Amino acid sequence: MKVSFLNDGFFDRLETLSVHLRTDLSGYYGGKHPIRRYGQTIEFADYRKYELGDDIRRIDWNLFARLKKYFLKLYTDERQMHVRILVDCSASMALYPQKAEYALGFAAALGFLAVRNNDKLSIIFLKDGTFFDPFGLIVGKNAFFSLIGELEKVSFSGAADFAEVVPRIPDNGTNDGMSVLLSDFLNENRWQKAVDYLLYKKRQVLACQILSKEDMSPSFVGRTELVDSEGSGAGDDRNVNLRIGRPTLEHYRKELRAYIGEISGFCASKGAAFLSVGTDIPIEKAIFSELATLGLVR
Amino acid sequence: MILRWLLPLGLFGLVSIAALIVVYLFRPQYRRKVVSGTVVWKRVLLHEKKRRLAFDHALLFCLQALVFAAFSLGLAAPHLYSRRALLDDAEYVIVLDASASMRARTVSEGEEDGETRFSRAVAAAKSEISELFSKTAEGTVSLIVAGGTPTYLFSDRKKADKAEIFSMLDGLSCTLGEGDAVSALTLAGSHLEDNPHSKIFFYTDEKFGSLGTAVEVVDVSDKTAERNVAVLGCTVGRRENQYAFELVLGAYGDVSLRRNISMDIRGADNGQGPRDLHLEVPVSFSVEGEGTTASQTLRVTVSATNEEYGGQADWFFDRFDEVEISIPDLNDSIPDDDRYLVYGGIRDRVAAEYWSKTPKVFWQYGFNNLGNNLGEKRTVTFQEVYHDQGMKAESSGYDFYIFEHTIPSEILASGLPRDGVSILVDPDETLAALTGLSVRETVSLDALTACEGYDHPLLRYMTPAKIGLTEYKRLDIRDELFEPVLTIGGDPVMLVKNEPASKIVVLPFSINMSDFYGDQFQIFLYNLLDYFLPLTLQKSDFTVGESAQLSCKGETLEVSKDGKTETFSEFPAGFTFSEAGTYAFTTRFGLEKEDEVRWAYAHAPASESELFKNGSFRLILDNRELTVENGMDILPVFAIAALLLMAVEWCIQYKYIL
Secondary structure: OOOOOOOHHHHHHHOOOOEOOOOOOOOEEEEEEEEEEEEEEEEEEEEEEOOOOOOHHHEOHHHHHHHOOOEEEEEEEEEEOEEEEEEEOOHHHHOOHHHHHHHHHHHHHHHHHHHHOOOEEEEEEEEOOEEEOOOOOEEOHHHHHHHHHHHHHOOOOOOOOHHHHHHHOOOOOOOOOEEEEEEOOOOOOOHHHHHHHHHHOOOEEEEEEEEOHHHHOOOOOEEEEEEEOOOOOOOOOOOEEEEEOHHHHHHHHHHHHHHHHHHHHHHHHHOOEEEEEEOOOOHHHHHHHHHHHHOOEO | OOOOOOOHHHHHHHHHHHHHHHHHHOOOOOEEEEEOOOHHHHHHHHHHHHHHHHHHHHHHHHHHHHHHHHHHHHHOOOEEOOEOOOOOOOEEEEEEEOOHHHHOEOOEOOEOOOOEHHHHHHHHHHHHHHHHHHHOOOOEEEEEEEOOOOEEEEEEEOHHHHHHHHHHHHOOOOOOOOOOHHHHHHHHHOHHHHOOOOEEEEEEOOEOOOOOOOEEEEEOOOHHHOOEEEEEEEEEEEEOOEEEEEEEEEEEOOEEEEEEEEEEEEEEEOOOOOEEEEEEEEEEEEEOOOOOEEEEEEEEEEEOOOOOOEOOHHHOOOEOOEEEEEOOOOOOOOHHHHEEEEOOOOOEEEEEEEEEOOOOOHHHHHHHHHHHHOOOOEEEEEEEEOHHHOOOOOOOOOOEEEEEOOOOHHHHHHOOOOOOEEEEEOOOOOHHHHOOEEEEEEEEEEEEEEOEEOOOHHHOOOOHHHOEEEEEEEEEEOOOOOEEEEEEOOEEEEEEEEEOOEEEEEEOOOHHHEOOOOHHHHHHHHHHHHHHOOOOOOOOEEEOOOEEEEOOOOOEEEEEEOOEEEEEOOOOEEEEOOOOEEEEEEEEOOOOOOOEEEEEEEEOOHHHHOOOOEOOOOOOOOOOOOEOOOOEEOHHHHHHHHHHHHHHHHHHHHHHHO
16 A cells, blocks of 8 residues: 655654653653653752752752752653554555555654654554554664555554454553554444553553544445445344435434544543544644644644 | 125235235345444444334334224224215295284284284295295195194195195184194104205294204294284182282283273172173383383272272172173284183082981081182082971972981972982981882991992092991992992992982981091082082183183083084093183083083183293204115225235334344
8 A cells, every 4th residue: 555645745744743742651761751750851840958868969059058058959851752553454444545544644643753752663553353563663763764665565454353452462561651543443343442451551542533534424325234344244243234315324424423422532531532533634734733732742 | 605706806905915925026125335334323223223113113003003993894894875965856844833923913003904924924935835846846845834733734745736735825824822833843843854855944923043954933023013912811809709800911012001991791790680880990001112011910809899990889799791801992913812701700509408307517517618618619508407397398409408317208209309419318218218229227336447438539539447437227229320439348338329310329327326527528528519510610711722621510511612512421521722712611411400501711822912922942953964775885995995004014014024
C-alpha cells in the first residue's frame, strides 16, 4: 500500500510540534519531557532547606547572605518517554483503502513527533488475532526515516482482538509513556479491555477512531445482508439482514453518533483521551487541530 | 353418502395453494454488502425490530381478531336482505276525529251558520284523496271515523271509487260524544303491518305532539273565529227539603256574557198537582282573547223562603218532571251545548204494610231507617195495621205486605196481594191456604244455632252464620217455585218465590226467637228493595257514548227515544247512550201495577265544549323499512374475507419466519 502522507513535506510540517505528555510519568533519563520530580537540568524549580548530607554546591549563597540560612536550589527533571502506537490492521480497516492509509499516516505522524522529542517509539500492528512488531524499538529520526518506507508494505487482514492481543505484547512498559490505539472500533474487538489494561499499566492512552466516509454515511438501500468484514462471510453470526430505507440510514447516523459518544464517555471516565476523525478530514488538520484541542500536541 | 358442491366457484380458492408456492419460490432476496463492522448496524436492527414488532403485534392482533370474527359470523350463516324501495302504490289512511267538539263552527257577526271543523276536515280529506288519485291510479285510501267506537267508513278504495267515496264523506256527520282517537289511530296503524309506507292523515281539532313519522296531524280548528258558551252541567240536590240546582257554565274564546239564563221547571208538584215554573238567572262574566277559557258555577235554591228564586208558597215542591236550562239568543260555535235538561225529580215510592197479631217495632224501625238513608232517591212509607182497632189489612196499594204469625182473614178471603211482595213471617197453618207451603212442626233448638245460606241476591253483603235461631217451623214444600235462601240443619228458614205475578218471601221463624234483628236485618231490608224494586238507573244525566246498567222492578223495560224503542227483559242489562237527548225508560210489571216511566238526559261531554284542548295521549306510529324474505347468502364473502385476512396475517408472520 502506497501511503500518500509519507513524504518530506508531511514531516516538515510536523517539525513545529511536539508531543505533550502527562508530568506524572517516570520514563527514562535523557529525554525532553519535563516531569514533576526535581532533577539536574538548568531550569530552576524551587528551594528547600539544607539538610545534612546535601551537596553544598547547590546552596544558594545569595539567599544565605540575606537570610543567614541555608537553602538549596532545586531544578526540574526531564525524561525520555516510550510511545507505543497500536495500529488495527484488521480487514475492516482495509475495506476502504483511504481508512488504512489514514491510519498509517496518523501512526507515522505521531511516531515522528515522538522520535523528534527523543522519545522511544514502537509501532505494533494487530491483525489475524495476533500482533506484529516488525520495526522493534525506534529511537531517533534516522532510525525512523529508515523504517518509514516499510509502512507501505503493511497488509490488513483478519480480525484484531485488542483484549486478547494487547496484554500479550512483551514490552508494554509501565508508567513510561503513551499508548495510541488506532482503529475504527466498529467491530466487537473488545478494545475497552485493552484500554483498561494500558491504564492499569499507568500509561497515557489515546484511542483514535478513524472512520471512512462510507462508515459515517452509508448510501446503500434495499434488502441487504450486511456482512461483517472481519467475519467468515455469509452465514456469520455477526451478519445482519436489514431492509434499509432512507429512515434507516438516518437512524444509522444517529446510532453512530450515539456509539461514538459512548466510546468518548468510556474513555473520559477512565482518564483516556479519545479522538474520532473521518478520512475526509485532512490528516494535518487532525494533528494540528484535533490533537491540539486534546492537549496532546503543542 | 354423496358429496356435492353447492357453490363450485368456491373451489377456485384452491388457487391460493399456487400462490403459496409462488411466494415460497420467490422469497425476497437480500443483496450482500460488506461493511467495516456491524456493531452499529445491530443497534439499528434492534431498534427497527422493536418499532416494527410493536406495530406488527398490534396489526397481528387485529388481523387475528378479524379472522375469528369472520369465522364466527360465517358460522352464523349470514344473509343479506336488500331493502325494498318505496312502494309506488301509496296507501293513505285517513282518520277523521268525529268527537262533538268537531261540531264547532266559525262565528262572525251577522252570520248564523259558519263552517264547522268537521266540514273542513271532510274537505281536507277530499283534497288529500284527490291528490293521491292524481298521482297514482293504484293508490288506495281507507277512512276511519274516530267516534266513540272507531269504524271504517270505507277501506282500501281506489280511484275508480272516488265518486262513491266522496258521496259517503258528504253524508258523514260527527257524534255528540267523545272520540276514541287512540283506538282509531291504532286501527290505522294496523295498516302499517301490511304496508309500512302507509301514510296516515289525522284530521282533528286537538293539539298533539309528534305521533310518529307515519302520521300527519292536521288541525282543522279555526280558533280565531271560534268562541263558545256552554251549560256544562247541572246537579240537583235537596237541602232542608228544598231543591237546589248548581249550574256550571263554561266560556271559551273571546266571549262576553251578560244576560239571563232561563230555567223552566216542568211538573213541579207540592202535592197540589203539577205546574210549570220559570226562572231567569242573571249571569255576567267574560273572557278575552283566543285560547282563553273560564267557567262559572251558579247556585240556585228554589224555595218558598228564597226571595230571589221563589219567595212564595207556590214555589215549594218536592218533585218535578223536567228542568230545562237554556242560554237564549246566543250565537256561538256549538249551539247544542247552550241547552241542558235535568231529570231525576221523581223519587221512587216504597210503601210497606205491616200486620201482626203481636206487633213488634223491628219492621217499622227497619223501614224508617231505609227512608232516612234513601231519602234522595226513594220515599219510604210504612203502614201498620192495627187490627185490634178494627183496621183491615189492605190487599193493594203497597209494595211490601208483611203478615206476621198468621195471615189475616180478609187476605185469606181475597188471596195474597197481586201488586206487591208478600212477606210471611213465622206463619201458622194458614200458610197452606195461600201458598204451596204448609207448616209441619215447630222445631225447638237447644241453643242459638247459626244458619247457612245460599248464594242469593237476598243475602248479598250478609253473613248467614251471624243469624242464629232457637226455634223455627219445619215446612212441607209442595210448590217447587219456592227456592230456599237460608237453611238451618237442612230445613229452609227463608224461602223466596219470584214469579212475574207472584212474589212471596217466607220467614218460618219468629224474629223474637232469633238474633236476626240487628245489622243483618237492616241489610236484608236493603236487599229486599234491590231485589224486588231496584232503581232503573242510578242517575239521570249521562254523556253521549256513556254506558249504564239497567235494572227493572217489573218484567220488561222499554227504552224509547225519538220514536225508537228498545225492550229489555234480562237484567241487569247494559245500555249505551249513543245519541244526545231525552230517553224514556218504561217499566212494565207482571204484577197488577201501572207502568212506571222515568227519564234520563244524554248530552255531549263537557270536555267537548272546550274549544282549545290538547290531545292527552301519546302514540307513536312510524314508517319502517321493509325487508324481503329471500336474502343473499353471504357466507362465501365471510369465507373469502377470513382467507384474505389469514393471508395477510401469514405474510406478516412470514417476515419473522423466513
